[in-house]
Amino acid sequence: MSAPKKVVLAYSGGLDTSIILKWLQTEYGCEVVTFTADLGQGEELEPARKKAELLGIKPENIFIEDVREEFVRDFVFPMFRANAVYEGLYLLGTSIARPLISKRLVEIAQETGADAVAHGATGKGNDQVRFELSAYALNPEIQVIAPWREWDLSSRTKLLQFAEEHQIPIAKDKRGEAPFSVDANLLHTSSEGKVLEDPAEAAPDYVYQRTVHPEDAPDTPEFVEITFAKGDPVAINGEAMSPAAILTKLNELGGKHGVGRLDLVEGRYVGMKSRGIYETPGGTLLLEAHRGIESITLDRGAAHLKDELMPRYAELIYNGYWFSPEREMLQAAIDHSQTRVNGTVRLKLYKGLAQTVGRWSEDSLYSEQHVTFEDDAGAYDQKDAAGFIKINALRLKLLAARDRRG
Amino acid sequence: MSAPKKVVLAYSGGLDTSIILKWLQTEYGCEVVTFTADLGQGEELEPARKKAELLGIKPENIFIEDVREEFVRDFVFPMFRANAVYEGLYLLGTSIARPLISKRLVEIAQETGADAVAHGATGKGNDQVRFELSAYALNPEIQVIAPWREWDLSSRTKLLQFAEEHQIPIAKDKRGEAPFSVDANLLHTSSEGKVLEDPAEAAPDYVYQRTVHPEDAPDTPEFVEITFAKGDPVAINGEAMSPAAILTKLNELGGKHGVGRLDLVEGRYVGMKSRGIYETPGGTLLLEAHRGIESITLDRGAAHLKDELMPRYAELIYNGYWFSPEREMLQAAIDHSQTRVNGTVRLKLYKGLAQTVGRWSEDSLYSEQHVTFEDDAGAYDQKDAAGFIKINALRLKLLAARDRRG
Amino acid sequence: MSAPKKVVLAYSGGLDTSIILKWLQTEYGCEVVTFTADLGQGEELEPARKKAELLGIKPENIFIEDVREEFVRDFVFPMFRANAVYEGLYLLGTSIARPLISKRLVEIAQETGADAVAHGATGKGNDQVRFELSAYALNPEIQVIAPWREWDLSSRTKLLQFAEEHQIPIAKDKRGEAPFSVDANLLHTSSEGKVLEDPAEAAPDYVYQRTVHPEDAPDTPEFVEITFAKGDPVAINGEAMSPAAILTKLNELGGKHGVGRLDLVEGRYVGMKSRGIYETPGGTLLLEAHRGIESITLDRGAAHLKDELMPRYAELIYNGYWFSPEREMLQAAIDHSQTRVNGTVRLKLYKGLAQTVGRWSEDSLYSEQHVTFEDDAGAYDQKDAAGFIKINALRLKLLAARDRRG
């Protein structure tokens, strides 16, 4: 591996990635290109431009982009078509953002003639894996630099010292260490580390940033109707919106009612368990509503196959294999199932709960005529059930007869 | 199939199974044995004895049993070890009770020399399948009689007429038709049919019987600690209890806080979709807590395999294959994983929500030393992660290089 | 179910389906349309036309079609993309032909205004299920008539008597009963029943019809090269051919060398086990070659996912669910994987064996540079493997440390 000449850095504008920026310049003597994306994390992007300029990045090497629509349309929604949850609970809010960032890093490297990309993830987490597998899958020649695994800035003190030595401005509130670490995008906010490291201890209230406490949520329920087309939400309360606008609106609704908090210990791909606090207000509504609309429009055979494939699919995303043939194969199967997943679901939001209370669709497979306790006018012949059971029982009877033989 | 001489009937003491009892006597001229089980449905059993006697059943042919401990210990708890949910949401409260009833019916048939068993499930539902597959799997020679599939009492009027003709007492409130149909046991209450048949319409408040409305639940949260041993709950708030006592207590806690309501459209095994309202207060707490304790005590490899096997396992139970080799194989795998699933989970209950807020265990796999953002004293070498990623990326790089070749 | 007015019958021209034809006319007084397909079973079709005319079928109601290309292109090849084998061994030769026949039956019903279709499969086998599920999936209003389940012609004597009464010509060799039952199409010949019913006894030599005895096969091996494009074979020994021509050629080659015999006891969907003798010469070559070309062109992640999905896919086809959403979902996943499955495989055929001895492709993922025992010029850094192992081992080490704690 030769030294990189030009590196595209995933740059937030914060202290840590500013230090990385400078470290890349000094360590490798290489040109740095910055990429700052608006994924809906709720921060201004322009300060990042100024900071990059201040650190000597040429204007043409500063890339600042709003990728929220692409994020939701091409990453979040396809994932929700699968009802993906990791380890039964986690909605994969961090995992799903990484491949998009890597994709843009690699594309910008291509545009600017860079031979490397760099990210600010540590060597203990999943994000390094997600960034790098995505980058390699998109450009097998690219070099990936992960400063946290390379440098010797192993303590907060050393980092601050490096910053001071290199005239990197340090915001006052960054002098001390943050009490926990945060990642955010339009889908979720995650918090981990420090005060959260003991999984026996409840997370302090101040950790939560995007959802009100259920106790502080409105005392009256609110109802929301989400309309789907081909498995994706397309309207809220009858109003058609863009993907990012929909997720933004769902976040607002969910956040207001304290919906979408999760306190989880999860198994990282790198082998250790970690504890995270996740807030996914809009995603929680979306998952509930998507299951609701599938419940009337998806055939049982398709639905059960989806359920069986889901854990693998979620694991692939969690582990960083978004750009892999197996994730794409599963996506092809899942997407095939969504053609008629159209219709509307009505949710009740109240004090942290989001529950389906009604669903309807032009494409419904629900047949009141068949299911009714009333006279069904011959739609269903109960005698058929006798044969159905007898034939299904045959192998069990042969087995029981064998087992009785001794 | 010859005419049965002696039939063991699953008898609730209610109007419908009383009619069945009489119908069996008149249709087949056979001796009837009644089996009435206390599965925690919350009804007195002694009236069933009186009613059976009134209908001419000999005392020695009346079996009334409290099977709650067996139900929870041998059916409910093994199922919860798997974190089983059907179609992502349903906790299988009705499904899991059927095999036990069939098991006792078949055993009583053996004891009393009966050649048939009978149940009161209709020809449209899943319960007929569950009853009958279980019965055949336990005794391949047994005959199963399902009067609802055989007789011509196809309307309420005809049923009542039959009852009157045969001096079957009709409770006043049974004259009219119930607005929906109910099944209950210690794990859940399900309601379906009639007023619930339109899945677009919210279920009326009066349908819910076992849980308070979240809006009416206490305004302050309550915390509960559930202790597990080998994957099963063994104590609540530090107090050891029997399986049925634990589930009873969890039901009380969950019900008080409005936890465990579910409004679902599900795919029946017999091919149609149906809408049900389920209340599973204790089970909902149990599932959350079991996932919580697994999150720190179960290895990722085991946990993910469990998650992949679960939908199939749940489907088998839903479809009535509790007594099948494949369910038993999956159970063997699941049970193998639970040896060290010991420890305690703390849940917060509030207005319909049950959320894990802490978990601890002597058998925890969580290693603060490994995961810490602080100095880990060499427990984990971040450089290893570089090799981990490189090797995992190799196939993706070869693939990308191939795809670039065109 | 009202009586059918016009029925499309899957008609072979043989004695059994001629009896069915006449029985439909007499039993239901309905008009009969015959459909006779050349699926490569190796029989002349024109005699079927004459026989149908003789039995009073109007010329415009006689449909005789060569569907071999459609059969291989749209059914056999897609199935082989999945490397489908049922219960580890059976290449699904009968199963895959049924959906195509049903599809044409339903289409012809539509064209001719028929309200029913009929087939000659018995009530004990899988074929009835395959025919009927396919028909219902394609036209939910269609009526399906299965005379073997309905009539009282329960013995050979009664059948022949019926034939004689209705002037159905009986070929001399059909007077006695066949020593076993046969189904054939371009993919395979299956034999079952009668002399084959004891699974402990070897099948008599005369059962085999399409392959020479390995002992009688040539004493020198023959080599054949099969070229694939997108997972389907497109050329043999460099010569491009149509799908049916390829399968025909492979059958010839395999049959000559005694390849593709299988003596199997299988689990039928209707619950019993049955013993069959299958000859699938061309299919056996195709499976081996397809695995061979995938071995160099398919990524490990895709290949392993395919292997995991395959048993379910094969089961769906065996059970008759070709036209189901879940089979289509799996097909979408499988087909997605085949885009670059291009190249050539060289097989050695000898005395019943078909073995891959070489494979090459423009799209190969095999990298001699990486795998070589020689100097790899830095393509692979062995040190990476250390990190890979360490990280993969971490969870196992944490587990072992926990288990040591007692």
Added chain:
Amino acid sequence: MSAPKKVVLAYSGGLDTSIILKWLQTEYGCEVVTFTADLGQGEELEPARKKAELLGIKPENIFIEDVREEFVRDFVFPMFRANAVYEGLYLLGTSIARPLISKRLVEIAQETGADAVAHGATGKGNDQVRFELSAYALNPEIQVIAPWREWDLSSRTKLLQFAEEHQIPIAKDKRGEAPFSVDANLLHTSSEGKVLEDPAEAAPDYVYQRTVHPEDAPDTPEFVEITFAKGDPVAINGEAMSPAAILTKLNELGGKHGVGRLDLVEGRYVGMKSRGIYETPGGTLLLEAHRGIESITLDRGAAHLKDELMPRYAELIYNGYWFSPEREMLQAAIDHSQTRVNGTVRLKLYKGLAQTVGRWSEDSLYSEQHVTFEDDAGAYDQKDAAGFIKINALRLKLLAARDRRG
């Protein structure tokens, strides 16, 4: 990681592991313990003792053991219960031997107070992973040394030079490089590398070592009967034998008839594809026979579940996760299914082919009474099949009706 003080080396007595032995002594100045196992590789073990002594190993530090029975009983047979094949074809002959070697290395380290183990696998293959994951899973404190990943003896010349410098005797035929690399044990012989590196080229005849060329095999078939108890073979042609004796005998029979050759390109866990020539004569017979006995004794539900779990199980073994909770979970499920897998299978061996021609068992589920084309005396009511199909078709009909609505 501190320097090891005492290392247990997997020592074959050959040149490479002798060099490793000396290198460990010189590089780390540590005491070396040698472990040489007879896994059925067909080499004398005593020369290894002499050689170890010559290289200065103390007698009490030389461990030489015949582990063939343990290997077959506790590793090979459990794996064959699963019908495990990797990527559809590979019988995992190398993979399954590694965990046993690691187990003994770790145990000997415990006995001798060693703090490390060492193996002679290179950094490009799977074996390093298998050795090390097993070792770490059994002792989380153990250090594993893989000299091939550490040293700079990167060419044959350097290796020989090192050997000469350290007075390691070099057999004449080891001066030149072997034309390919070999691994062998009682289950198989694998050959790879060098002359085999072009997957387009057929393997030269001289590569095969354990099986005759099919062309040279006897011109008359031989029949063999294998008897199983609980899924494991226990007798051949009626003669009861120990596990290792059975596999030895099957190897002899298979080898004589040219059975069990495989020319494969496989996906390694470390990401590259490699080509191997495998000879597994006895294992090939065993797999065929095990499938044969399962075909009559295993219920369809159990059999299909096994088939679905198998690819994952095989992948786990291939990747080195024998000692993992998920492999053990799958094993628990598989073993549960084998309780009644008893009986005898008759195989025909001829010119490379091994085919089941008969199978019988006291525990057979095959019911001639049910399957017969003849009168079944009411064992099976064909009318039941109509109901079975109707109910299974219902969801497909509802789907078709929906799709027709547009």
